Amino acid sequence: MQQLSASLKAEGKTIGFVPTMGYLHDGHLSLIKTAHAGAQVVVVSIYVNPAQFGPSEDLSNYPRDIERDQLLCRENGVDIIFYPDDGQMYPDAYATYVDVEGLTQHLCGATRPGHFRGVTTIVNKLFNIVQPDCAVFGQKDGQQALVIKKMVKDLHIPVQIIIAPTIREKNGLALSSRNKYLTPKQRKEASVLYKALQLGEHLILDKGELKASVIIDEISKLFQNKPDFTIDYITIVDTLKVQPIEHLSGEIMLALAIYVGKARLIDNIIIQVPRDQIPEIH
Numbered sequence: 001m002q003q004l005s006a007s008l009k010a011e012g013k014t015i016g017f018v019p020t021m022g023y024l025h026d027g028h029l030s031l032i033k034t035a036h037a038g039a040q041v042v043v044v045s046i047y048v049n050p051a052q053f054g055p056s057e058d059l060s061n062y063p064r065d066i067e068r069d070q071l072l073c074r075e076n077g078v079d080i081i082f083y084p085d086d087g088q089m090y091p092d093a094y095a096t097y098v099d100v101e102g103l104t105q106h107l108c109g110a111t112r113p114g115h116f117r118g119v120t121t122i123v124n125k126l127f128n129i130v131q132p133d134c135a136v137f138g139q140k141d142g143q144q145a146l147v148i149k150k151m152v153k154d155l156h157i158p159v160q161i162i163i164a165p166t167i168r169e170k171n172g173l174a175l176s177s178r179n180k181y182l183t184p185k186q187r188k189e190a191s192v193l194y195k196a197l198q199l200g201e202h203l204i205l206d207k208g209e210l211k212a213s214v215i216i217d218e219i220s221k222l223f224q225n226k227p228d229f230t231i232d233y234i235t236i237v238d239t240l241k242v243q244p245i246e247h248l249s250g251e252i253m254l255a256l257a258i259y260v261g262k263a264r265l266i267d268n269i270i271i272q273v274p275r276d277q278i279p280e281i282h
């Protein structure tokens with residue numbers, strides 16, 4: 001892959017990269033479309049990265065269908081699929097990891113210790129292998145997007161990071177490979193995740209509610225008396241340090257993770273809250 005990238009670059013071609021864990025859906029296809037708009041050659045990686053799964057998580061059950069993925073890539077004009085195996089990515093005595101501090105402390109970082117260390121390590125490795133000019137990630141994994149942008153900035157990685165909007169089903173449910181775990185009834189009811197985010201946005205922008213605790217309490221009510229739904233977190237953070245905030249001002253991310261039956265689903269929205277007026281000093 002490195003040799004291929006080097007020869008493409010020698011021909012003056014730009015490389016757009018979409019890292020995935022496979023089981024592609026319309027969300028991934030929109031990332032591929034974005035990559036096509038930003039580069040001449042599009043590389044998709046398909047690799048279920050064990051380093052980002054905790055010991056009791058769904059690594060072995062994670063949905064896989066390489067034949068279908070290959071077909072979808074072909075239909076969507078992908079030039080190269082990079083499909084490594086565990087022995088190539090983490091050979092015996094593998095020892096090097098990349099860790100972004102602080103931004104990985106809360107939200108999914110709190111529930112899934114080690115998850116982001118696994119993500120930033122593999123993304124770093126994939127960048128070194130694919131040598132892309134730009135790479136496209138989805139806003140659906142909002143904390144991941146912020147963490148990767150921070151890693152690229154801190155480590156001076158010469159890759160332009162593009163964050164593409166979340167693609168949703170008609171009822172608002174964000175597309176995710178993990179939606180496969182839902183029963184048809186749960187899939188219908190899971191529209192409440194997006195409704196919860198919209199309620200938060202409405203309270204902030206239309207009602208002027210700027211206290212995170214009040215907004216989170218209101219949103220939590222939507223999940224009461226729903227036996228299939230368990231809240232992991234509903235949190236509001238700033239997008240710079242990804243720390244929970246109580247008084248909202250500037251760019252914030254309202255994010256949630258909800259267990260729906262067997263599936264743990266995440267979703268988020270970014271909201272621009274008018275900044276506090278700073279009193280003029282005469």
Ligand code: PAF
Nearest residue numbers: 019020021049119122141
């Ligand atoms: O978003 C994902 O699918 C994964 O976290 C990624 C970026 C492909 C790294 O394994």
